[in-house]
Amino acid sequence: MSDLLKGTLETILVVDDHEALLNSVVAVLERANFRVLSANSGPNAIKVAANTDGRIDLLLSDVDMPHMSGPDLGEALKNARPDMHVMLMSGGASGNLLVLNYGWAFIQKPFIASKLVEMVKDVLNSPNRSQPGGQEFDSRKDTKNPNCDQSKDADTHPSDSNEPKDRV
Numbered sequence: 005m006s007d008l009l010k011g012t013l014e015t016i017l018v019v020d021d022h023e024a025l026l027n028s029v030v031a032v033l034e035r036a037n038f039r040v041l042s043a044n045s046g047p048n049a050i051k052v053a054a055n056t057d058g059r060i061d062l063l064l065s066d067v068d069m070p071h072m073s074g075p076d077l078g079e080a081l082k083n084a085r086p087d088m089h090v091m092l093m094s095g096g097a098s099g100n101l102l103v104l105n106y107g108w109a110f111i112q113k114p115f116i117a118s119k120l121v122e123m124v125k126d127v128l129n130s131p132n133r134s135q136p137g138g139q140e141f142d143s144r145k146d147t148k149n150p151n152c153d154q155s156k157d158a159d160t161h162p163s164d165s166n167e168p169k170d171r172v
Contacts, residue, residue: 018041032121041053041060046069047071063091066093075108091108091109115172
């Protein structure tokens with residue numbers, strides 16, 4: 005029986021100030037059978053979380069947003085929901101150091117939809133819910149070849165690139 009039929013979907017709160025990217029990420033995660041909540045800013049995400057009675061298993065947030073950064077949002081929500089995992093995403097270079105300092109998972113934008121789903125599942129299944137040592141979940145590293153760094157300058161927004169349609 006699928007998770008959808010059993011009603012045991014993990015809940016993910018996705019936060020990004022770029023509407024097109026937010027909608028794309030939500031669609032990818034819903035297709036992967038996650039229950040998805042969304043917000044376009046940190047303050048709105050706090051409101052969504054406050055109005056959600058059930059658990060939120062994962063916060064997936066952009067790093068650089070007006071009004072509240074992803075790391076600040078992660079800290080605020082972890083105070084109320086200490087078991088919640090945090091995964092941050094960024095298209096700019098500033099996300100890399102911030103995320104590694106917090107020890108949370110990180111994925112560089114633009115990313116391939118299947119890589120996003122794979123990372124989300126890995127983070128949700130990680131045994132240590134405080135996630136120290138976030139470099140284990142750093143999408144810039146090749147998990148099959150740890151000596152290979154796949155970093156690239158990704159300052160472009162996904163809609164601005166000529167990447168395959170499965171990139172988000």
